[in-house]
Structures are given as C-alpha cells and as structure tokens.
Amino acid sequence: MKNRKVKVGIVGLGRLGYRHAENMAFRVPHCELLAVCSVVEEEVKEAQEKWGIPYGYTDYDKMLENRELEAIFIASPSRFHCEQIEKALEAGFHVFSEKPLGLYLEEVEKVEKAVSRHSDKVFMLGFMRRYDPSYAEVKRRIDSGEIGEPVLIRCYGLDPAGKLDSFLRFARDNYSGGLFLDMAIHDLDLARWYLQAEAEEVWAIGGSYAYREFAELGDAETGAAMVRFAGNRIGIFVAGRNCVHGYHIETEIIGTKGTLRIGTVPERNHVMLFNEKGAIKKCFEGFLERFEQAYLKEAEEFITCILENRKPSVSVRDGVESTRLGYACKESFETGRLVRIKS
Ligand code: NAI
Known part of the structure; x- marks a missing residue:
C-alpha cells in the first residue's frame, strides 16, 4: 500500500x-x-x-x-x-x-x-x-456555526475579457451549455453545499453588451440569476465573460450572525504599485492561476x-442537481419566465 x-x-x-x-x-x-x-x-x-x-x-x-x-x-x-x-x-x-x-x-x-x-x-x-483552501475553510466555519444560519449566498463568476476572442472561436464549434451551465455551475454547486438546500425556483436574465456575438450564439455575455432555495434561502448569481480587470471569482455568504466573504478583490499576490494612477494591484488572469492548488x-x-x-464528498448527485439548476437558469434566461424546479 x-x-x-x-x-x-x-x-x-x-x-x-x-x-x-x-x-x-x-x-x-x-x-x-x-x-x-x-x-x-x-x-x-x-x-x-x-x-x-x-x-x-x-x-x-x-x-x-x-x-x-x-x-x-x-x-x-x-x-x-x-x-x-x-x-x-x-x-x-x-x-x-x-x-x-x-x-x-x-x-x-x-x-x-x-x-x-x-x-x-x-x-x-x-x-x-470545494478543495480550494479558502472555500474549504468557509465550509468548515459555516458548519461550526460561526455565522449562524446561512440565509443568502451571492456569487460572482467572471471570466477575463482578455480570453474572450479565444473563447468565441471555441464556442462557435463547441456547445458548452451556455453561460449558466458552463460558468455559473461552480457557484450553483457551492450554493447547494453551503446552504445545504436544493433550489426551488429561479429567474435569470442576461444579454450581450460589449460583444454581440454571444446573442448570435443564443448565449449571454453577462447574466444574473436569482434563486429561491428550500427554506426561503436566497441565491444571487452573477456570471460574465467580459471582466476587464481579470478573472474575478467572489463569494459571500450572509448568515443570521455574520458574513463570510471569499475573493472580494481578486488580487494575484501581495504586490502593489504606487504611481500617478494611484495604488494598483494585479488581478488573477485565469482559472489555472486562481485554482492551482x-x-x-x-x-x-x-x-x-x-x-x-x-x-x-462530491458525488454524482451533486452533478445531477447542479445541472438541473443550471438548466433551469438557462430556461428562465431563454423564456424570460420564472422557472420552478422539479426534484
Ligand atoms: P479544450 O477544448 O481546451 O480541450 C479539450 C481537449 O479534449 C483537447 O485536447 C481535445 O483535443 C480533446 N478532445 C476533444 N474531443 C475529444 C474526444 N471525442 N475524445 C478525446 N479527446 C477529445 O477544453 P478545456 O477548456 O480544457 O475544457 C475541458 C473540460 O474541462 C470542459 O468540460 C470544461 O467545462 C472543463 N473545465 C473546467 C474548469 C474548472 O474550473 N473545473 C475550467 C475549464 C474547463
């Protein structure tokens, strides 16, 4: 052994x-x-x-x-x-x-x-x-009761604008599921993991603002979904592919006794440049760098x-439930309607 x-x-x-x-x-x-x-x-x-x-x-x-x-x-x-x-x-x-x-x-x-x-x-x-040290620590702290009952999760999952051209080339030939199933899926999983609740209904909106190409692909460049989880818990998910400052993954969990946040400023290290533009920190450039560990x-x-x-601990059920929720987000975005989720 x-x-x-x-x-x-x-x-x-x-x-x-x-x-x-x-x-x-x-x-x-x-x-x-x-x-x-x-x-x-x-x-x-x-x-x-x-x-x-x-x-x-x-x-x-x-x-x-x-x-x-x-x-x-x-x-x-x-x-x-x-x-x-x-x-x-x-x-x-x-x-x-x-x-x-x-x-x-x-x-x-x-x-x-x-x-x-x-x-x-x-x-x-x-x-x-779930294996990132910060996200794992937040899970432990929620489970130990540090913020009381978690009632709201707010997530930003924003891909860097710098990678947009290569993404668009890729997306034309490869259906990835769209903004919610492809990108927001990590946040949808985290919400279920942290809140320990399944989604019941969702309303999602989005659009193509800087790049019309997303609309032509039937997708959104930037989108948001509001989800009601069991027990009237709230999820707010923002996903986008045109983040000009870099790769921005941010999560906040508000509980009855406190709030935990991860990645509020997506700074890549401790270096700060002071010059005529002010005090400047570089941000993560992509997922390989941010989630290396x-x-x-x-x-x-x-x-x-x-x-x-x-x-x-990550099971096939987590895959099924996150896909179910991601699919409901996509359906709501496409139809403009509130979608109730059947379990
Ligand atoms: P990619 O397009 O860069 O690479 C795909 C690879 O699969 C290429 O080597 C390609 O030649 C190969 N391939 C394509 N069809 C194949 C087939 N039928 N049989 C064998 N090989 C085949 O894609 P990327 O960005 O590496 O994504 C791969 C997967 O990883 C996707 O499902 C994506 O959602 C996921 N992903 C997950 C991330 C995370 O943070 N966990 C981040 C990025 C991607």
Whole structure:
C-alpha cells in the first residue's frame, strides 16, 4: 500500500486537461500517469515525449482496452462527459470527470444510474472549488456555526475579457451549455453545499453588451440569476465573460450572525504599485492561476479515495442537481419566465 501507485489514463489535453495531466505525471502522490488521449495527435505526442508517458491514443475506446490502467480522468469537452464516464465505468475503471457532469437532464440522470450500478468504483466530479483552501475553510466555519444560519449566498463568476476572442472561436464549434451551465455551475454547486438546500425556483436574465456575438450564439455575455432555495434561502448569481480587470471569482455568504466573504478583490499576490494612477494591484488572469492548488488537491483526493476504498464528498448527485439548476437558469434566461424546479 505504501508504495502502491494508481495507474491513470487521461482523455483531453486542452487548456485544463494539460494541467491535470502534468499534475498527475509529477505532483500527485501515489499516481502514475500511464496513458494520454486526445483527438489531436500532436497533443498526444507532445505529452508522451515531454513527460515520458508510455501509452498514447487518439481513440478513447482504444485507451479503455488497456488493462494496465485502473482509473480514467476525463477532461474532454463537456458534451462527451456522460458517454465517456459510462464507457469507462462499464469497462471497469474508477472515473474522475471534469464539470459539468453533462449538458442535458436525460444524460445526467442516465449516467447517475451507471454510477450506481458500479458502486464498487470511485466516481468523482471536478467541482474543484470545494478543495480550494479558502472555500474549504468557509465550509468548515459555516458548519461550526460561526455565522449562524446561512440565509443568502451571492456569487460572482467572471471570466477575463482578455480570453474572450479565444473563447468565441471555441464556442462557435463547441456547445458548452451556455453561460449558466458552463460558468455559473461552480457557484450553483457551492450554493447547494453551503446552504445545504436544493433550489426551488429561479429567474435569470442576461444579454450581450460589449460583444454581440454571444446573442448570435443564443448565449449571454453577462447574466444574473436569482434563486429561491428550500427554506426561503436566497441565491444571487452573477456570471460574465467580459471582466476587464481579470478573472474575478467572489463569494459571500450572509448568515443570521455574520458574513463570510471569499475573493472580494481578486488580487494575484501581495504586490502593489504606487504611481500617478494611484495604488494598483494585479488581478488573477485565469482559472489555472486562481485554482492551482484546488486542481492538485482534487486529483489527490481522487487517488486517495481509490487507495483507501472510500467515496469522495462530491458525488454524482451533486452533478445531477447542479445541472438541473443550471438548466433551469438557462430556461428562465431563454423564456424570460420564472422557472420552478422539479426534484
Ligand atoms: P479544450 O477544448 O481546451 O480541450 C479539450 C481537449 O479534449 C483537447 O485536447 C481535445 O483535443 C480533446 N478532445 C476533444 N474531443 C475529444 C474526444 N471525442 N475524445 C478525446 N479527446 C477529445 O477544453 P478545456 O477548456 O480544457 O475544457 C475541458 C473540460 O474541462 C470542459 O468540460 C470544461 O467545462 C472543463 N473545465 C473546467 C474548469 C474548472 O474550473 N473545473 C475550467 C475549464 C474547463
């Protein structure tokens, strides 16, 4: 057990998959990255040569035939998650999947059944914010009663304007679920986690203000959703893709006896420049920088769960419920109506 290593194959070597792969190759204890897979052959070759990975695939099904592997790590585009999760489970592997669990209710409900059928396998979903030190500390402090009963959560999830061009190029060919299912999904999960309540109704609005292209894609550049959770608890979610100062992830939880906040100013370090423009701090540029530790910790937890034969706290149910809420936000945004959520 002390020297045992879990042999992992990863699918998807893009913006996030590359980082996950690098973490598993070098930084996650008791983990051996044995195989990499992507439809882009150059990505596979580069990873193999750079990190000395023995197996490379451009066909996911072929990777699943490799019986040396024990676990599959999915970081492909969201529309493939459910199908790839189910195939990996059926082939006898432990599975980690990036968020969101899926893009449609039917597919997430189907994949939940597949996870139940394979209850001897570890399944984990990439809601990495739960493993970020600040978000984890806030959870502990809420649970210890420090702010009394949590009654309201306010979340900002804003992507940097600097990455907008590359996002628009990507979005034209890859349906990601839209602003609420793709971006706000982390906040929707955190709200359920912190409030310990499910959503009952939602009203969402949004638009395209600086970039008309989002409207052409049927999506919003900036949007907001107001959600009533069970017990009349309140959720306010702001999501956007045109944040000019950088990557801004901010969360506030108001309780009956106090308030906790995370990331009010998304400062990347302790440096401040004083000049004729004033006192200036640089902000985070993107998710890889802000959640560097969280991506590492979630992968460590996945591997540890396999070694200790236990289940992670992020379950497939969290994936189903967050997708249900994200989908209701999308429906409300598209129809302009208040949407009641059936559980
Ligand atoms: P990306 O487009 O940069 O990379 C996708 C990768 O998957 C590429 O290597 C591509 O060649 C490969 N691929 C595409 N179709 C494939 C197929 N059928 N079989 C095998 N490989 C295939 O995407 P990105 O930004 O890395 O996102 C990947 C996933 O991670 C998405 O589901 C996204 O929602 C999620 N994500 C999660 C974040 C988080 O904070 N937890 C942040 C960014 C992305």
